[in-house]
Amino acid sequence: MKKIVAILSFLSAITLFADIENGKVVYAQNCANCHSVSMTGGMGKDFNLVSYNRKKEDVIKYIVSPMTMYREFGYSANAMPRFPLSGEDVEDVAEYIDSLQRFKVWMKKGE
Ligand code: HEC
Structure with missing residues (x-):
């Protein structure tokens, strides 16, 4: 039983890693033109x-529908x-x- 749990947690760790790695690629290809990740600014x-x-x-x-969400996020345009x-790419980049x-x-606000 312990072994199975160990194998399962190892597998889920790999999947998590793969998701973030794919998310990074999705980011570089679609978002990096306008959104930085090193505080260098952008649109x-x-x-x-x-x-x-x-x-x-x-x-x-927001990714799925910026045109209907922007007001709720505090933007005027x-x-x-x-x-x-794909749904998977959206999930991974998020x-x-x-x-x-x-x-x-x-989290600090406890929402
Ligand atoms: C053409 C430039 C551009 C690209 C490319 C772009 N964004 Fe944006 N993004 C913006 C701008 C400008 C805003 C501010 C609100 C608006 O104009 O919709 C924004 C707002 C956002 C917000 C809301 C931020 C907040 O907390 O207020 C999220 C989340 C977001 N973008 C995610 C993404 C993701 C993920 C991608 C790639 C899949 C992406 N954006 C690609 C320009 C861009």
């Missing part, structure tokens, strides 16, 4: 700030386009953004 917010302030589910909502990404900052402001 959109640096993803470290997004990671700190937003939940993964909300990041997914929408310049971000919608991307033809996971990658989520992994950037471990100490979230929304």
